[in-house]
Amino acid sequence: MNIVRFSPASLTPYNSYRVAAWAEACFFSETADDFVAALRQSVGVRTVLLGHGCNVILSQDHYDSSVRFLATARLEPALAVAGDRLSAGAGARLRDACRLAARAGLSGLERLWDIPGSVGGAAHMNAGAYGTSFYEVVESVDVLYPATGERAALSREQCRPAYRMTAFQGTDTVILGVRLTLTPADPAAVLAEMGRIGKLRRSKLPYDLPSAGSVFRRPDGAPPVGQIMEEAGLKGFRIGGAQISPRHAGIIVNAGSATGADILAVVEAMRRAARQRYGVELVLEQVVV
Ligand SMILES: Cc1cc2nc3c(=O)[nH]c(=O)nc-3n(C[C@H](O)[C@H](O)[C@H](O)COP(=O)(O)OP(=O)(O)OC[C@H]3O[C@@H](n4cnc5c(N)ncnc54)[C@H](O)[C@@H]3O)c2cc1C
Numbered sequence: 001m002n003i004v005r006f007s008p009a010s011l012t013p014y015n016s017y018r019v020a021a022w023a024e025a026c027f028f029s030e031t032a033d034d035f036v037a038a039l040r041q042s043v044g045v046r047t048v049l050l051g052h053g054c055n056v057i058l059s060q061d062h063y064d065s066s067v068r069f070l071a072t073a074r075l076e077p078a079l080a081v082a083g084d085r086l087s088a089g090a091g092a093r094l095r096d097a098c099r100l101a102a103r104a105g106l107s108g109l110e111r112l113w114d115i116p117g118s119v120g121g122a123a124h125m126n127a128g129a130y131g132t133s134f135y136e137v138v139e140s141v142d143v144l145y146p147a148t149g150e151r152a153a154l155s156r157e158q159c160r161p162a163y164r165m166t167a168f169q170g171t172d173t174v175i176l177g178v179r180l181t182l183t184p185a186d187p188a189a190v191l192a193e194m195g196r197i198g199k200l201r202r203s204k205l206p207y208d209l210p211s212a213g214s215v216f217r218r219p220d221g222a223p224p225v226g227q228i229m230e231e232a233g234l235k236g237f238r239i240g241g242a243q244i245s246p247r248h249a250g251i252i253v254n255a256g257s258a259t260g261a262d263i264l265a266v267v268e269a270m271r272r273a274a275r276q277r278y279g280v281e282l283v284l285e286q287v288v289v
Contacts, residue, residue: 002037004029006068014071015053016116017254017263018210023063028071032089032176035075039146039174042068047146048289049174051090051121055212056287057267059260072120078177081106085139086180090120094127097180102194107185108137110193114201116213120175124168125285126161130197135161142176143168151176164217164285206245209253215267216250217285222278225270226250232273239265264288 006025012018014028029035039047050056050071063069075091081104088097097119098109111130115122122134123141138156145152160167168175205213216225229235229249236246241258244266245251252266267284274282 001040002034004034004038004041006038006065009069011053011058011063011069014050014069014073015056015058016210016212017057017252017258019058019061019254019258019260019263021058021061021063021260023067023069024065025063025067026069026071028069028074030074030076032075032078035070035072036144036149036176038068038070039144040149042070043147047172051118051124052093052116054117055121055125055285056289057212057260057263058289059264060289061259072118084182084184086182087177088119088180089177090118090123090175092119093117094119094122098194101180101182102187102190105185105187105190106182107190107193108180108182110190111197113194113197119178123159123175123178124166126164126166128164129201133161133163135159135166137180137182139179139181141178144174144176146172146174204248206247206251206253209245209255211245211251211253212286214250214285215252215270216282219274219278219280219282222274222280224250225274225282228274228277229270232277234269234273237266237269239269242266244270 004027006027008024009026011021027038046067048069052073072091077092078089079092079100080087098113101109111132115127127134140153142153226249234244235249237244240262241256242262243255245253271282274280
């Protein structure tokens with residue numbers, strides 16, 4: 001097996017909040033073999049696996065070498081279509097998978113169009129929008145268990161998908177790739193639906209500033225988070241560089257040199273507001289590193 005070297009690097013390009021952070025031990029692999037070697041070499045060491053970093057909050061501006069950062073963002077995307085099946089490596093952009101499906105005349109990913117991040121991240125988080133989620137089209141997920149080096153192809157049921165949840169959360173299981181089953185359709189119709197969704201998203205979400213999308217899971221027994229924050233007068237509320245988006249109050253944006261601490265302070269203010277107004281405990285969707 002290859003021996004890989006971990007080295008210091010900036011994490012700023014690897015988190016969509018664009019928080020400035022530095023880590024002493026990083027390996028941003030370009031080949032699947034090196035990626036697996038790095039995972040196997042890191043057993044017993046605290047390891048943070050990033051996809052494209054579109055759903056993470058980096059809480060520190062410096063990480064010493066006791067924690068290793070690995071990312072799939074530079075891996076070969078390995079996107080392919082055969083019949084009504086689409087396969088993708090973990091590092092492939094979800095947007096590229098959607099585009100490929102549309103070109104091949106395959107329907108099923110349209111409402112996931114324009115969700116930033118990787119296929120591996122979507123499979124870990126069960127990304128979703130507009131009443132659908134990633135696992136609706138998943139046939140199987142290829143995983144690696146780093147401790148033993150064992151690999152498996154898991155069925156959708158084995159991944160136990162639920163609203164923004166999967167069996168992988170809270171475990172060290174690494175997603176290597178996915179196979180999707182889609183439905184043959186007219187490419188023009190698929191593209192038109194993606195265009196509609198893209199316009200809808202751009203009209204509602206603050207794509208103009210760095211963010212990581214919705215901060216919290218949708219609460220049970222209370223209005224959407226954005227509405228709670230508006231009612232609490234928190235739209236536009238700011239601590240340091242982190243601001244509750246004036247366009248969508250369920251999203252925190254980096255309005256200028258935000259730190260992880262700024263973002264987490266705004267998270268706390270949002271939690272307090274939901275507790276006070278509706279007695280609900282908001283649950284973070286984003287992953288704090
Ligand atoms: C503007 C904007 C809009 C967004 N809109 C939506 C939306 O509509 N719906 C939605 O669901 N999300 C949305 N998001 C959040 C984000 O795009 C998704 O959660 C996405 O699936 C994260 O993918 P990622 O590769 O960036 O994962 P990361 O943020 O890198 O990682 C998220 C988690 O997944 C784990 N992970 C990543 N890759 C792997 C892997 N290969 N194996 C095992 N674990 C892995 C990480 O360890 C981490 O715990 C939005 C984000 C932004 C910035």
